[in-house]
Amino acid sequence: MAICSAHTTTTSLHSPCTTTVSNAAGFRQRQVIFFTSSSNRRSCGGGGGGRRHHGGARTSCFQVSCSVDKPVVIGLAADSGCGKSTFMRRLTSVFGGAAVPPKGGNPDSNTLISDTTTVICLDDYHSLDRNGRKEYGVTALDPRANNFDLMYEQVKAIKDGQAVEKPIYNHVTGLLDPPELITPPKIFVIEGLHPMFDQRVRDLLDFSIYLDISDEVKFAWKIQRDMAERGHSLESIQASIEARKPDFDAYIDPQKQYADAVIEVLPTQLIPGDNEGKVLRVKLIMKEGVKFFNPVYLFDEGSSISWVPCGRKLTCSYPGIKFAYGPDTYFGKEVSVLEMDGQFDKLDELIYVESHLSNLSTKFYGEVTQQMLKHADFPGSNNGTGLFQTIIGLKIRDLYEQIVAERAGVPAEAAKV
Numbered sequence: 001m002a003i004c005s006a007h008t009t010t011t012s013l014h015s016p017c018t019t020t021v022s023n024a025a026g027f028r029q030r031q032v033i034f035f036t037s038s039s040n041r042r043s044c045g046g047g048g049g050g051r052r053h054h055g056g057a058r059t060s061c062f063q064v065s066c067s068v069d070k071p072v073v074i075g076l077a078a079d080s081g082c083g084k085s086t087f088m089r090r091l092t093s094v095f096g097g098a099a100v101p102p103k104g105g106n107p108d109s110n111t112l113i114s115d116t117t118t119v120i121c122l123d124d125y126h127s128l129d130r131n132g133r134k135e136y137g138v139t140a141l142d143p144r145a146n147n148f149d150l151m152y153e154q155v156k157a158i159k160d161g162q163a164v165e166k167p168i169y170n171h172v173t174g175l176l177d178p179p180e181l182i183t184p185p186k187i188f189v190i191e192g193l194h195p196m197f198d199q200r201v202r203d204l205l206d207f208s209i210y211l212d213i214s215d216e217v218k219f220a221w222k223i224q225r226d227m228a229e230r231g232h233s234l235e236s237i238q239a240s241i242e243a244r245k246p247d248f249d250a251y252i253d254p255q256k257q258y259a260d261a262v263i264e265v266l267p268t269q270l271i272p273g274d275n276e277g278k279v280l281r282v283k284l285i286m287k288e289g290v291k292f293f294n295p296v297y298l299f300d301e302g303s304s305i306s307w308v309p310c311g312r313k314l315t316c317s318y319p320g321i322k323f324a325y326g327p328d329t330y331f332g333k334e335v336s337v338l339e340m341d342g343q344f345d346k347l348d349e350l351i352y353v354e355s356h357l358s359n360l361s362t363k364f365y366g367e368v369t370q371q372m373l374k375h376a377d378f379p380g381s382n383n384g385t386g387l388f389q390t391i392i393g394l395k396i397r398d399l400y401e402q403i404v405a406e407r408a409g410v411p412a413e414a415a416k417v
């Protein structure tokens with residue numbers, strides 16, 4: 001049984017936990033661990049972009065002797081503009097309550113906090129700011145533009161139940177802002193370009209997800225957002241995708257081999273030759289043998305199944321909907337793959353599909369459909385992207401409850417959120 005609250009904050013000094021907090025000089029201090037980040041504006045840009053120079057955060061550690069509920073750590077990897085924020089909104093919604101930026105903090109903070117979950121964006125570990133990257137001719141995807149030592153130290157500290165002062169990368173100014181305090185939540189999500197790149201960070205993850213968006217779809221989404229909403233030209237979008245591609249292939253894409261679940265988004269196969277990116281074929285690739293994660297299945301676990309649910313109970317206009325399910329291998333590992341090609345006409349009819357899926361980790365019949373209807377305005381709500389993101393959100397809730405139950409030595413039922 002934990003003594004401290006999971007949300008150990010500076011204001012909880014008078015909480016029931018016995019906290020011995022002193023530094024080397026014997027000064028009484030806040031019950032947090034401060035990692036005094038060396039990544040301020042100029043020291044980041046000025047050191048040649050090397051990991052060594054920027055990596056060694058000076059750490060002044062204050063020991064915390066109280067026992068806390070340590071966070072469950074989730075990693076979400078994807079390229080920019082591939083749906084990470086949308087996924088995070090679906091995930092935090094599963095736990096209830098909205099996710100908001102830290103109150104009273106930097107208005108350009110990338111962090112989102114809800115009752116149970118804190119989501120940090122790994123862009124905050126850029127060691128080179130926008131000018132620095134320009135000066136050294138590296139992209140943000142290049143490991144040399146990121147401080148993995150600090151990322152590791154801080155994720156580890158949070159996982160150990162200790163607060164940290166995390167830097168902020170300001171996407172508005174392109175500069176590194178003064179750090180913000182992050183206290184350990186129940187569920188700590190690290191999302192961004194590199195959550196599985198560094199083995200030390202990877203080993204801290206209790207569950208990992210990779211959003212694998214095919215080039216054609218990525219391009220279609222970018223056009224939709226950056227042209228329609230941000231006024232960029234087609235040529236500039238094309239150029240930016242091309243410029244990122246070599247580093248994306250070298251450093252981002254390979255992380256999918258380590259993910260426990262991959263959501264792969266491809267052009268539809270229902271319309272021959274289509275690469276418009278409007279109708280999508282989406283695969284949920286689920287690794288077998290992951291502790292506390294039982295893959296979802298369609299009809300019969302382990303069988304290979306193809307299912308066209310269109311008919312009396314599911315309205316499907318052209319080009320229809322097709323599901324597939326079955327075992328496969330992915331980077332040499334056994335996986336189960338659930339696939340949906342096409343899109344729903346009437347979202348409330350999703351209940352029909354839901355009733356044929358098992359191992360969903362729902363708390364009541366129809367919870368997947370309810371979640372999807374609740375966020376019908378989110379991108380991807382009428383296709384497999386929204387469906388599989390919602391399912392993974394439910395699986396993460398289940399994983400969290402099982403981990404908590406195991407730590408407390410009680411049945412999982414007792415640890416329900």
Ligand SMILES: Nc1ncnc2c1ncn2[C@@H]1O[C@H](COP(=O)(O)OP(=O)(O)OP(=O)(O)O)[C@@H](O)[C@H]1O
Pocket residue numbers: 078079080081082083084085086087221222224225379380381385386
């Ligand atoms: N499932 C989807 N279906 C259709 N479009 C989508 C989907 N997910 C994301 N998009 C498009 O991509 C854009 C970016 O989505 P989102 O903000 O969730 O991505 P992100 O990875 O967090 O982006 P960034 O890293 O740039 O902040 C959305 O505005 C939308 O245009």
Ligand SMILES: O=C(CO)[C@H](O)[C@H](O)COP(=O)(O)O
Pocket residue numbers: 079080123130140141170171172174193
């Ligand atoms: O790949 C990215 C992750 O979101 C961004 O391009 C990177 O963080 C740099 O950001 P900006 O373009 O705002 O300087």
